[in-house]
Amino acid sequence: MDEQFLPVALATLQFEKAAPCDLYRSIRDDKYVFFAKKGVLFDRATRDRVIASGADLLYIREEESALYNSYLKETLVSIVTDPAVTSDKKAAAVHTACLQTLQRAFEEPRAVFLGQACEILEPTVNLIVSDDQATKHLIHLTTYDHSTYVHSTNVGIFSIALARILFSGDSQHDMQALGAGFFLHDLGKCKIPIDILNKPGMLTDEEREIVNQHVLDGYQMVESSGLMTDEARTIILQHHERDDGRGYPNQKRADEIHPYARICRLADIYEALTADRPYHNSRSSFEALKFMKEHVISGPDEQVFAGFVKLFLA
Incomplete structure (x- = not known):
């Protein structure tokens, strides 16, 4: 071979x-x-x-790959914890590493590559929860295209930054476990045929069923890898549920949807609206947030959305 x-x-x-x-x-x-x-x-x-x-x-x-990944994590930890390194350089380092390891994980979602991705997410999450300036740089570094691994990197960054705002000072929330769920929330999309994923027009009912299956596919891949946590389970399975019960895969309603899933859902919608996709042109941040306020946000989302808007101020 x-x-x-x-x-x-x-x-x-x-x-x-x-x-x-x-x-x-x-x-x-x-x-x-x-x-x-x-x-x-x-x-x-x-x-x-x-x-x-x-x-x-x-x-x-x-x-x-394991040898290189250890080097990469050691390098990131050194950069993130070095007070002499500026916040913008810290952000650039973890952003590049996240994109690279998530691309590998999404292209070949074997347990070894998913585990390596989670290792690299650790210093990334630590940076977001400890450095406001680096987080702002990370948000500005987000790039918008229709690659699933880029989308997942962006959603992970937005979600951890939002979780930090919402849960500040509450130690019962494990940010590392949340990070794995947020960054891997769409792992199941790697099983969707590319012609369906990038279809410019409306999906047929059959194609929509294939797309919706990505939630359960992603859950099964993370579960079989041995990396599943309660937080990741909640995020992966619920991030497409809706308050009116018309979401999937389990048609949960308002009080059944966990705040972790709400965070991921809002970040997911925002990222989709601001990215260039085959089926729509990108919106500006202001246009996307305005659309979400007018057409997406319901009562239970109000507090989460208020925190989300803060990510884009200043």
């Missing part, structure tokens, strides 16, 4: 720090050549050589 390679973002490799494993370059589809040996210092000259070639990625052998 041919060796499998995984992409690593150039931005996650730290200057003057030893490469965590052998690094490779892609010269064409499924063809990789050796670039740098494990232990070699990754300096600016090396980075510039890669950029000059028109690439922003290097590659590692899949068998060394």
Whole structure:
């Protein structure tokens, strides 16, 4: 069997720090050549050589993914806890790492990659709950396209930031467990055929059933990975429920829907409204929030929405 390679973002490799494993370059589809040996210092000259070639990625052998992930988490923890590093640089570091690890998890949702993603989410959540300026930078860094892993990264950032506002000072809420649920809420979408996921027109009844199945598919994938928590279970299963009972998969009504799911639902709707999708043009933040206030928010959502609006002030 041919060796499998995984992409690593150039931005996650730290200057003057030893490469965590052998690094490779892609010269064409499924063809990789050796670039740098494990232990070699990754300096600016090396980075510039890669950029000059028109690439922003290097590659590692899949068998060394755990080794690289440990390096990445160690690097992020060091950056996040270093008072000399500015908030914008901390935000950029965790944002890049989240996008990379979630892309891998959504493209190949094996337990090993889901576990690695959750490891990287830990310093990300810690940054959001401890640094207001970094959180503002993270919110401004959110990029809007129709990739599910980008959507999930954005929703995770919005949701943890909102949970911090709503539950400030209440230690009974486990932010790390919430983070796993928020960032993996749409994992089941990786099973939806791309032609349905990106369909520009109305879905047929059959296609809608396939899309709605992503909730249970995502639940089953996280459950089978051994990473399920009570918080993640609630978020994944309830984030498409509606107060009027017309949501899915269990048609829950107002008082049956957990606040965690409400947080995720509002962040999910906002992200969808502000992203370019095949079936609609993106709205500005103001337009999206105005639409949500007029057409989405019901009585039980009022307090959650008031907190959500605060994320976009100043």
